[in-house]
Amino acid sequence: MPKNIYFCYMYSFTEENYLKAIYKLQEQSDLAINTNAIAAAIQTKAASVTDMVKKLSEKKLLNYEKYKGVELTHLGKKVAIDTVRKHRLWETFLHNKLNFAWDEVHDIAEQLEHIQSQELIDKLDEFLGFPSHDPHGDPIPGRNGVIQQNNFILLSELEIGESGIISGVVNHSALFLQHLEKNELVLGKKLLVQEISAFDQLVKVQIDDKKQQQLSSEVVRNILVKKLS
Amino acid sequence: MPKNIYFCYMYSFTEENYLKAIYKLQEQSDLAINTNAIAAAIQTKAASVTDMVKKLSEKKLLNYEKYKGVELTHLGKKVAIDTVRKHRLWETFLHNKLNFAWDEVHDIAEQLEHIQSQELIDKLDEFLGFPSHDPHGDPIPGRNGVIQQNNFILLSELEIGESGIISGVVNHSALFLQHLEKNELVLGKKLLVQEISAFDQLVKVQIDDKKQQQLSSEVVRNILVKKLS
DNA sequence: AAATATTTTTAGACTTGCCTAAAAATATAT
DNA sequence: ATATATTTTTAGGCAAGTCTAAAAATATTT
Missing domain, CATH: 2.30.30.90 (Ferrous iron transport protein A (FeoA))
Incomplete structure (x- = not known):
C-alpha cells in the first residue's frame, strides 16, 4: 500500500468500492444486504466480504450482525454517495471534455473516483459547469450528499x-x-x-x-x- | 489489491513510483543508483528497496547486481518516462483547466499519474493542445518517449x-x-x-x-x- | 593490512485484501 | 420435527509491500 497521504487519511480504494456496492444494493432492494449479494456485485467471494464487512463495521461505516446482513450507517452512506459523486463527475468530464463515448467512460471513472482530493472534485465540478446529470442521465450528488431525484x-x-x-x-x-x-x-x-x-x-x-x-x-x-x- | 483490469495488466502503483524515482536519480547523477538513494527518494527503508529492486529485476525493468546498485533497462526507462509524461500532463490539466496554483498540482498528479488507460492520456494530451511543457516549465515527454531538451x-x-x-x-x-x-x-x-x-x-x-x-x-x-x- | 564504519542484504514479522475448504448457522423441504 | 440445502462464517494460507534487527559485504581509516 502506498503511504501517500492522500491514500491514507481516509478510506482505501477497496473500502470505497465496498461501500459504493452496498449503497447501490441498498437502493435497489430495501432489504438487508446479504454477503452473497455483495460478493456478486464486486466479483469477489463471500468469505472476503465477511472479512471486509467486519472491518467496515469497526470503522462505523456500517452495522453488521453475524448472519443478518449489513446496513450502511449515516457515515457509510455519506462516503458511498461521495464516491458516486466523484464517479459521475469524472464520467461527465470524460464524455463532455475528452469526447469519450458514453459506453467507454465507466471503467476509467472507476479508477478516477478514488483520487483523494476534495479540492480537485470541487474544481472539477466548477469546470464542468456544476452538471446535474452524468452522460447516462444519472443524477450527480451534490457536495452535501443530496441527490436530486428526477421523475423519469x-x-x-x-x-x-x-x-x-x-x-x-x-x-x-x-x-x-x-x-x-x-x-x-x-x-x-x-x-x-x-x-x-x-x-x-x-x-x-x-x-x-x-x-x-x-x-x-x-x-x-x-x-x-x-x-x- | 484491486483486481480492476486497469490496475493489473501493467505495472502497479508502487512499481511505477520506484521506476520514476530511479529514473530521476539516474538523470541527476549518471552513477549507478544505490539502495539508500532510492530509499531516501521515495521515503521508505533500504530493506524495502532491496525487495522491490529484486522484483523489478525479475521483470526485466532494471539490471541489479547485489551490492552494486541498479540501472534501468530500456523497458524500465520507457515505463518511467511514460509515468513522467502522465504526471506532467495531469499537472498541466490541473493548472490550465482547473486553475490550481503551480505549487498545488504535484501531489494530486502523483495520484493521477497511475490511472491506467492509454486512450485517456492520448485524449487528455489532445484536450490540452499537445502542450510541450508543464506548469513548472518541465518538458512533457511525447507518446514515443522522446523528451525535447530545452536550452534554458x-x-x-x-x-x-x-x-x-x-x-x-x-x-x-x-x-x-x-x-x-x-x-x-x-x-x-x-x-x-x-x-x-x-x-x-x-x-x-x-x-x-x-x-x-x-x-x-x-x-x-x-x-x-x-x-x- | 587490520580495524572500524557504512552500506546493503537477509530473516522474520506485520498489514491489507484475497482465496479455498471446512464448520456452523439458517432456511427449506419432507 | 427431522433431514436436506443453502448461506455465512471461521480457519489457515497466499501475495504485495512494508518494517526492524541482525548478518554480510563493501568502504574507509589508521
Missing part, C-alpha cells in the same frame, strides 16, 4: 401517442449503450410512441419528428424518458 | 545587462513556488539583470520592463530562463 419514467410506460425526451438508461452495459448509440437513441432525443404491436410488443417510435423505428421490449424497458405533457 | 539556463548565469524569460524552476518545493508567485516571478515574465552586488550577491532585476526587485542568490540559482539574445 420508462419508455415502456408511455402510451401510444405520448412522447418523451430520452433522459437516462437502466441498463448501463457497454453493449446496450453501443446499441443505442448506433440507433441514434442518445440523451436529448425526442421519441413519439406511434404503435405497440399486440403480437410481439415491438414499439414503433418516431425519433425527433423524423425517422421511425421499431424498438424491442428489452430496449424500451431500459430507456428512461422525461414525459412531455 | 540558470538566472544566476545571466550577466549584467542580459535578459531572459522565466521558463522553469530547479527547486520544485511548494515553499519556493509560493515565494515566486508572491513576487510575480511566474513563467513568461521577462527579467533584465541590472546589478549584482559584489558584497552579498543579491541580484537586482527588472521585471517585464517595469518594477525592479532584489533576488537572493538562492532564488536566482533556482530559476531557469530562456536567454534573450
Whole structure:
C-alpha cells in the first residue's frame, strides 16, 4: 500500500468500492444486504466480504450482525454517495471534455473516483459547469450528499401517442449503450410512441419528428424518458 | 489489491513510483543508483528497496547486481518516462483547466499519474493542445518517449545587462513556488539583470520592463530562463 | 593490512485484501 | 420435527509491500 497521504487519511480504494456496492444494493432492494449479494456485485467471494464487512463495521461505516446482513450507517452512506459523486463527475468530464463515448467512460471513472482530493472534485465540478446529470442521465450528488431525484419514467410506460425526451438508461452495459448509440437513441432525443404491436410488443417510435423505428421490449424497458405533457 | 483490469495488466502503483524515482536519480547523477538513494527518494527503508529492486529485476525493468546498485533497462526507462509524461500532463490539466496554483498540482498528479488507460492520456494530451511543457516549465515527454531538451539556463548565469524569460524552476518545493508567485516571478515574465552586488550577491532585476526587485542568490540559482539574445 | 564504519542484504514479522475448504448457522423441504 | 440445502462464517494460507534487527559485504581509516 502506498503511504501517500492522500491514500491514507481516509478510506482505501477497496473500502470505497465496498461501500459504493452496498449503497447501490441498498437502493435497489430495501432489504438487508446479504454477503452473497455483495460478493456478486464486486466479483469477489463471500468469505472476503465477511472479512471486509467486519472491518467496515469497526470503522462505523456500517452495522453488521453475524448472519443478518449489513446496513450502511449515516457515515457509510455519506462516503458511498461521495464516491458516486466523484464517479459521475469524472464520467461527465470524460464524455463532455475528452469526447469519450458514453459506453467507454465507466471503467476509467472507476479508477478516477478514488483520487483523494476534495479540492480537485470541487474544481472539477466548477469546470464542468456544476452538471446535474452524468452522460447516462444519472443524477450527480451534490457536495452535501443530496441527490436530486428526477421523475423519469420508462419508455415502456408511455402510451401510444405520448412522447418523451430520452433522459437516462437502466441498463448501463457497454453493449446496450453501443446499441443505442448506433440507433441514434442518445440523451436529448425526442421519441413519439406511434404503435405497440399486440403480437410481439415491438414499439414503433418516431425519433425527433423524423425517422421511425421499431424498438424491442428489452430496449424500451431500459430507456428512461422525461414525459412531455 | 484491486483486481480492476486497469490496475493489473501493467505495472502497479508502487512499481511505477520506484521506476520514476530511479529514473530521476539516474538523470541527476549518471552513477549507478544505490539502495539508500532510492530509499531516501521515495521515503521508505533500504530493506524495502532491496525487495522491490529484486522484483523489478525479475521483470526485466532494471539490471541489479547485489551490492552494486541498479540501472534501468530500456523497458524500465520507457515505463518511467511514460509515468513522467502522465504526471506532467495531469499537472498541466490541473493548472490550465482547473486553475490550481503551480505549487498545488504535484501531489494530486502523483495520484493521477497511475490511472491506467492509454486512450485517456492520448485524449487528455489532445484536450490540452499537445502542450510541450508543464506548469513548472518541465518538458512533457511525447507518446514515443522522446523528451525535447530545452536550452534554458540558470538566472544566476545571466550577466549584467542580459535578459531572459522565466521558463522553469530547479527547486520544485511548494515553499519556493509560493515565494515566486508572491513576487510575480511566474513563467513568461521577462527579467533584465541590472546589478549584482559584489558584497552579498543579491541580484537586482527588472521585471517585464517595469518594477525592479532584489533576488537572493538562492532564488536566482533556482530559476531557469530562456536567454534573450 | 587490520580495524572500524557504512552500506546493503537477509530473516522474520506485520498489514491489507484475497482465496479455498471446512464448520456452523439458517432456511427449506419432507 | 427431522433431514436436506443453502448461506455465512471461521480457519489457515497466499501475495504485495512494508518494517526492524541482525548478518554480510563493501568502504574507509589508521
